[in-house]
Amino acid sequence: ALGLLAGVLLSLGALTGTIFLVAPAVGDQVRDLLINLPQFLADLDRNINGLVRRVPVLGRRAGESAQPGLLATSLGEVFGFLRGAAVPYLKGGVTFLIEGISVVVMAVYLARHPAVYTEGVVALVPPRRRELARSILRDLNITLRAWIVGQIVAMILLAVLTTIGLWLLGMPYFLAFGIFAGVAAIVPFFGVLLSTLLPALLALGSIGLAKAVAVAALGVGVHLIEANFVAPYVMERQVNLPPVITIAGVLLIGKLFGLTGLVIAVPILAFVMVLTRHILVGHMYGDPISETKPSGTVPADAEPTIAPVPAIP
Incomplete structure (x- = not known):
């Protein structure tokens, strides 16, 4: 201990x-x-679009109707929502920290x-x-x-x-x-x-x-x-x-x-x-449990700390 x-x-x-x-x-x-997060989102969207243009199969799999800038727009909306809900999320974060500690x-x-x-x-x-x-x-x-x-x-x-x-x-x-x-x-x-x-x-x-x-x-x-x-x-x-x-x-x-x-x-x-x-x-069930306890807790040659328990009569 x-x-x-x-x-x-x-x-x-x-x-x-x-x-x-x-x-x-x-x-x-x-x-x-x-x-810098908004700029990073815009750069990410631009790089993904460039990757799709260089590898056409990605564009076909993603769907030709995908709108340019969709990723940045969607993520921007998500972060805008989070900013609007900052107080509840901050309160939840503090509560989670206190509970975790x-x-x-x-x-x-x-x-x-x-x-x-x-x-x-x-x-x-x-x-x-x-x-x-x-x-x-x-x-x-x-x-x-x-x-x-x-x-x-x-x-x-x-x-x-x-x-x-x-x-x-x-x-x-x-x-x-x-x-x-x-x-x-x-x-x-x-x-x-x-x-x-x-x-x-x-x-x-x-x-x-x-x-x-x-x-x-x-x-x-x-x-x-x-x-x-x-x-x-x-x-x-x-x-x-x-x-x-x-x-x-x-x-x-x-x-x-x-x-x-x-x-x-x-x-x-x-x-x-x-x-x-x-x-x-x-x-x-009445099965011995000394062999199924967590391994690594005692040396192999040590006496079992938990004896087999008989079934309930």
Whole structure:
């Protein structure tokens, strides 16, 4: 527990210090990006039209009746609507930030002092079921710790690699897009897609197709590194969530709970998997569950921490 707390505090401290160092530059880049956004949209529309003229098959697939400037006009209308609804969206953003921070703080406290909450919950369970309750809560605590560590590592890794890569490619606003990539990583799969698409569109509009392809390739490469190092060794081995279940769960929980649901979707799904393994598989079906708990939580030669649970008589 002390190691987890120290690691989380050190990570948050390093992240906070980095934010204070780069915040002025990020703020300047975001402000410049918003100021130049109409010009970027016009350039993007012009470059896409030029690409369609050079590659006629794109024009036939898109439809010959497409109006010139349609992209810039449509996006301009969208941003005009957003400007008109700035106050509600700002309020929603602040609420989302407060709720997201609250979720992280509660998760850290739960992982730091699990015994306090465990015994309080166990006391509400009938005596003959208390050992099962302790096993479930022990697994939930392991899963929560794995999610916290994996999420922090993934966010920092994606932010750093994206920032460095965009800087090496000579992209403007590399700091803003790098920070955005780290923040967007908290939403599985869809955050990755968005953080890769936005800088590629900017490159397509302001620089050209070759740069856009390079930026998109960078985004794919960075996320492949994260998926092959962070996900297998930190998240999947301990949280143990199949990708299809994760995607479906993110869509469903996001629909039910909005933006906050996108943030808490993975821990909720992991908790549901733990409860299913213990109660449905282990208790109701009577199958041993010691082999199906999250892998990577204990050494291979250690004694099982969760004994097989007999079926309900």
